[in-house]
Every structure is written in C-alpha cells, then in structure tokens.
Amino acid sequence: MDTPVVEMKQVKKRFGYIQALGGVDFKAYPGEVTAIVGDNGSGKSTLIKILAGGLKPDGGEIHIRDRVFASLTAKQAIEQGITTVYQDLALDNCKDCAGNIFLGREIMKCKILLDHRLMRERTKELLKRLHISIPDITQPVEKMSGGQRQALAVARAVYAGGDIMIFDEPTSAMGLKETSRIMELFLDLKKQGKTIILISHNLFQVFDVADRICVLHNGFLVDSFLTGDSSPQKLHEMIVEKEEEMTDEEMV
Amino acid sequence: MRKWFSKYSQQIFLLAVMILICIILTAESKYFLTWKNIKNILEANSYRMILAVGMTFVIASGVMDLSAGAVVSMCGVIMAVSLHAGFSVPAAVALGICSGAAMGALNGILIHYTGINFFILTLAVSGMLRGISLMVTDGKPITRFGQEFIFLGIGRIGGLQLSVILAILLVFVSFPLMFHMKWGNYVTALGGNKDALEKSGIHVGRIRISVHVFLGATAAVTAVIITARLNSAEPNAGMNMELDAITAAVMGGTAITGGRASIGGTVLAVLILGVIRNGLTLMSVSSDYQQWITGFLLLVSVLISEIRVRKTGALMK
Ligand SMILES: Nc1ncnc2c1ncn2[C@@H]1O[C@H](COP(=O)(O)OP(=O)(O)OP(=O)(O)O)[C@@H](O)[C@H]1O
Numbered sequence: 001m002d003t004p005v006v007e008m009k010q011v012k013k014r015f016g017y018i019q020a021l022g023g024v025d026f027k028a029y030p031g032e033v034t035a036i037v038g039d040n041g042s043g044k045s046t047l048i049k050i051l052a053g054g055l056k057p058d059g060g061e062i063h064i065r066d067r068v069f070a071s072l073t074a075k076q077a078i079e080q081g082i083t084t085v086y087q088d089l090a091l092d093n094c095k096d097c098a099g100n101i102f103l104g105r106e107i108m109k110c111k112i113l114l115d116h117r118l119m120r121e122r123t124k125e126l127l128k129r130l131h132i133s134i135p136d137i138t139q140p141v142e143k144m145s146g147g148q149r150q151a152l153a154v155a156r157a158v159y160a161g162g163d164i165m166i167f168d169e170p171t172s173a174m175g176l177k178e179t180s181r182i183m184e185l186f187l188d189l190k191k192q193g194k195t196i197i198l199i200s201h202n203l204f205q206v207f208d209v210a211d212r213i214c215v216l217h218n219g220f221l222v223d224s225f226l227t228g229d230s231s232p233q234k235l236h237e238m239i240v241e242k243e244e245e246m247t248d249e250e251m252v
Numbered sequence: 253m254r255k256w257f258s259k260y261s262q263q264i265f266l267l268a269v270m271i272l273i274c275i276i277l278t279a280e281s282k283y284f285l286t287w288k289n290i291k292n293i294l295e296a297n298s299y300r301m302i303l304a305v306g307m308t309f310v311i312a313s314g315v316m317d318l319s320a321g322a323v324v325s326m327c328g329v330i331m332a333v334s335l336h337a338g339f340s341v342p343a344a345v346a347l348g349i350c351s352g353a354a355m356g357a358l359n360g361i362l363i364h365y366t367g368i369n370f371f372i373l374t375l376a377v378s379g380m381l382r383g384i385s386l387m388v389t390d391g392k393p394i395t396r397f398g399q400e401f402i403f404l405g406i407g408r409i410g411g412l413q414l415s416v417i418l419a420i421l422l423v424f425v426s427f428p429l430m431f432h433m434k435w436g437n438y439v440t441a442l443g444g445n446k447d448a449l450e451k452s453g454i455h456v457g458r459i460r461i462s463v464h465v466f467l468g469a470t471a472a473v474t475a476v477i478i479t480a481r482l483n484s485a486e487p488n489a490g491m492n493m494e495l496d497a498i499t500a501a502v503m504g505g506t507a508i509t510g511g512r513a514s515i516g517g518t519v520l521a522v523l524i525l526g527v528i529r530n531g532l533t534l535m536s537v538s539s540d541y542q543q544w545i546t547g548f549l550l551l552v553s554v555l556i557s558e559i560r561v562r563k564t565g566a567l568m569k
C-alpha cells in the first residue's frame with residue numbers, strides 16, 4: 001500500500017464550549033479520492049480548514065509528505081500544494097471570473113502591470129475546457145447563480161493545480177448535468193495522481209467517485225473503510241444509527 | 253456598450269451634473285468660465301483631491317478613516333515645531349510625511365490586529381491626535397515659517413500651483429495603482445472579501461496597514477499644502493476634512509462597504525463639490541450653506557448608490 005500524502009494525527013479543535021474535533025486521525029492517499037461524510041456540524045469543514053491553513057488546531061499533528069506541522073497558514077498550505085474549494089467558496093463577489101481565478105496568482109506584463117486581457121482569455125479557455133457555462137464572464141460574481149459560483153470556485157482550484165485538492169461540498173448547488181461533469185473531473189484528477197479529499201452529503205455521489213470513506217460524528221472519526229467494502233445503504237444506516245445512539249445516550 | 257454604460261452609470265451621472273452646474277453658473281456669472289476662476293477652483297481643491305484619493309483606497313479596502321483630518325493637523329504641528337526648532341524645509345517636510353505615514357500605520361495595525369470596528373478605532377485615534385496637537389501648541393497657532401516653506405503652498409511652476417501639479421500627479425499614479433497593479437487588486441479584494449484574500453495566501457495585514465500608510469501620507473501632503481498656505485499650523489486645522497474626503501469618494505461611486513473603487517468618480521466628485529463652493533461664493537451665498545450642501549450631497553449620493561444596488565439586484569457583500 002502507498003504511504004499517505006496527508007496524515008492528520010489526533011487533531012483537536014474547540015470553539016468555546018463546542019468540541020468541533022475531539023482528536024481525529026485522518027489519512028489521504030495519492031491517486032485516490034478520500035471522502036469525508038457525516039451530519040451537519042460533525043466537524044468536516046473544521047477538519048479540512050485546519051489542513052487548508054488558516055484555522056489553528058488546539059492539538060495534534062499534520063503530516064504532509066515528509067513534513068510535520070502543528071498548524072499551517074493558508075500560505076504554507078498553498079506552498080505545500082494544497083488547493084481548496086471552501087464550503088463558502090471564498091470568492092470576492094465584487095470581482096469578475098478572471099479576478100477571482102487569478103486572485104493571488106495574477107499574470108503580469110512588464111513585471112508590474114496586471115495583464116487583464118490575458119487573464120480574461122485564460123479564464124475563457126479554462127471555463128470552456130471544464131464545460132462551465134457562464135454567459136458573461138466580465139460581470140461580478142455577485143450577479144452569478146449559486147451553481148455558477150460553485151463551478152467558478154472549482155475552476156479556480158483546477159487552475160491553481162496542486163497535488164492535494166480539497167473540495168468541501170462543491171456540487172451542493174449544482175444541477176445534475178453540472179454535477180456529473182464535476183464527478184468526471186474528479187476521476188480525471190485522480191488519474192493524474194492527485195490526492196483528493198471530498199466532503200459530500202450525497203452518498204451515491206460519494207460511492208461513485210471515492211476510494212475511501214471516513215465517517216465523522218460529533219467531532220470524532222467513527223469509521224473509515226474502502227468504498228468496495230460497503231454500500232450507500234449500509235453507510236446511510238450507519239449514520240442514522242449513530243444519530244439514534246447519541247440521542248439515546250443523551251436521554252440516559 | 254450598454255454594459256459599459258451601466259458599469260460607469262454613477263460617473264456618467266456625475267459628469268452630467270457637473271456640466272449642468274457649469275451651464276447654470278456660466279449663465280449666472282460671466283466670471284465663472286474664465287481661466288482665472290478655473291485656476292482658482294483647481295487651487296482651492298487640490299489638497300481636497302489629494303486626501304480624497306487617499307480615502308478612496310481606504311474605503312475600497314472596506315473601512316473608513318475618521319482620523320484623517322486630525323492626522324492633517326498633527327502633521328502640520330509636527331512640521332511647524334520642527335521648522336521652528338531649526339530643521340531645514342526638506343527635513344521638516346520629510347518628517348511630516350513620515351509621521352503621517354506612521355499615524356496611518358497605527359490605524360491599520362489597530363484595525364487589523366484588534367478586529368475592533370474601524371469607526372470606533374479611528375474616532376478614538378482622531379480624538380487622541382487632536383488632543384496631542386492641542387497640548388503641543390497650547391491651543392494657539394504656530395506661525396511664520398519663511399518663504400521657502402510658503403512656496404510649497406502657493407508657489408507656481410509653469411503657471412500651475414505646485415499643489416495642483418501634485419494632485420494631478422497623484423491622480424495619474426492612482427489609476428494604475430488601483431486597477432492595474434497587484435497592490436490595488438488586493439486592496440479592493442480586501443474590501444470585497446477579506447477571507448477570500450487571506451485564503452489566497454496573501455498577507456492581509458500588510459495590505460491593510462499599507463493602505464492606511466498611503467492615506468496617512470496623502471494627509472501629510474495635505475498638511476504641507478495648507479500649513480504653507482496659511483503660513484500657520486493650527487490644532488484645529490483639517491476639521492471635517494475626512495468627511496469631505498469620504499463624501500467625494502462615495503459620491504464618486506466607490507462602494508461604502510468596499511470592494512469597488514472609482515478614481516475617476518472621486519476626481520469628478522471633488523470637482524463638483526469645488527464648483528458648487530465656487531458658485532456659491534460667486535453668488536455671494538454664505539459659507540455656512542456650503543457645509544450644509546456637502547452633507548446633503550453625501551446623503552443624496554448614498555441614496556443613489558443604494559437605489560442602484562437595489563435595482564441591479566447586486567448584493568452588498
Ligand atoms: N468559527 C466558528 N466559531 C464557532 N463555532 C464553530 C465555528 N466553525 C465551526 N463551529 C462549530 O463546530 C462544529 C463543526 O462545524 P463544521 O463546520 O466543521 O461542521 P460540518 O461537518 O462541516 O457541517 P456541515 O455539513 O453543515 O457543513 C459545529 O457545531 C459548529 O457550530
């Protein structure tokens with residue numbers, strides 16, 4: 001078996017009195033899609049935000065290839081080849097498609113001037129290649145639909161590249177056709193040997209693309225298995241069961 | 253074409269207002285459209301232009317700086333004291349500009365690291381700076397600095413006042429700075445979505461502090477001009493200047509919540525406000541009205557931009 005590219009050990013995070021993560025171990029392998037599932041508030045986004053930098057864990061270690069971090073800044077994470085599509089998308093609504101895709105990695109001319117024209121052209125090519133249809137790419141993001149915004153965030157990640165790609169519910173607002181295109185994209189990225197981490201509530205989607213599934217519940221990793229060893233039905237039952245178990249415990 | 257029109261609707265509107273006002277004033281007074289009067293308007297508004305351009309960057313970054321006027325007075329006092337202490341003019345001016353930049357940095361650092369609302373912070377800094385100016389000057393103006401310094405306020409080069417040349421230069425530098433360079437791109441992104449900028453791996457604090465340093469420096473240049481013109485530094489100088497600057501920037505179409513900026517709009521707005529002041533003076537209307545009108549125009553421009561936002565269905569961040 002391959003060695004994991006990403007390994008998080010006993011990662012903890014508290015927000016006031018809420019224990020968002022209570023010591024989670026997580027691994028992701030190259031050329032694989034690792035899915036993280038769990039109910040709302042189970043700590044999925046918190047976990048990947050710690051990996052993507054910017055959110056400081058209270059404890060634990062983050063191993064990326066052969067380096068160990070106690071916490072990362074967003075910049076360090078990017079330098080480690082981590083690209084993230086956040087659940088809130090992290091787009092600047094006042095800027096247009098090109099402005100967002102190239103934020104932080106602008107194309108320059110004469111060293112100091114932004115090459116708006118070239119960036120716009122590259123944006124057009126990129127969106128076309130990913131089959132993303134946005135009628136007017138020069139309008140600000142605030143005028144785009146929810147699904148279009150998600151697609152733009154995915155396109156931004158694809159342009160950024162990086163060996164480790166994190167997607168936090170990237171298709172929750174997308175139509176069927178758009179979603180299946182993104183699924184194809186995942187398979188394509190997987191073939192390129194990238195390490196992909198996918199958070200999704202759509203269990204069928206998860207079983208379609210993921211190689212490995214991690215189940216979070218109330219800030220703990222309750223299960224982790226290979227996709228072949230389970231089925232959407234079994235996973236669904238498991239998540240629901242956990243929920244009932246917990247309510248029972250609370251009642252006692 | 254329609255897209256272009258809707259993008260610049262506020263600026264086109266301002267241009268129309270400007271032309272209208274000019275037509276009315278030309279009809280009212282023969283003197284209005286003379287080169288002498290135009291030069292007059294430019295000279296009277298050069299320092300306002302400089303501060304408004306600085307403020308445009310700060311507003312684009314998502315905050316406002318209510319201490320700009322106090323920074324102007326503090327810089328004036330610092331330069332006055334150092335000139336009287338025997339500093340050469342270049343040394344005193346350099347000291348003034350560095351102090352302005354430092355006071356800007358203080359604002360930026362406070363806003364970034366404390367996370368407290370900019371309104372309260374810059375208001376507090378404003379109070380402190382005014383207090384220090386009063387303490388240093390004992391509430392009395394410091395006057396008489398010699399011809400070399402006064403030249404900076406009223407001196408002419410090739411027929412144009414130095415301050416006008418400075419203002420024009422600043423405007424021309426600001427266009428590429430805001431729209432065609434990384435720094436300006438990050439300044440507007442900071443106002444548009446600070447979180448997104450941070451997640452793109454940019455050091456947000458550096459951008460925040462540098463944009464306030466920029467405003468601080470423009471406030472210091474403003475201080476040089478008015479101190480030299482009056483041949484006097486006063487603790488009460490620059491009173492309400494920040495309001496004029498904010499009014500001009502917002503009127504010009506820079507979003508109050510940040511993220512979008514218009515240098516051309518700011519220039520137009522400063523000129524409109526200047527022309528109105530000039531017109532009122534020509535028609536011998538009391539200067540008390542001018543304050544009233546500035547406030548009123550701020551209200552109207554905020555209303556217009558709000559209506560525009562609602563009509564286009566654009567989100568306010
Ligand atoms: N910035 C924050 N401040 C306070 N509490 C937070 C913060 N971020 C997350 N939490 C809390 O941590 C817990 C885990 O949140 P998280 O966003 O990781 O959940 P999630 O699994 O991604 O849920 P969802 O499926 O709804 O996206 C929640 O109870 C949430 O209230």
Ligand SMILES: [Mg+2]
Nearest residue numbers: 044045046087
């Ligand atoms: Mg989440």
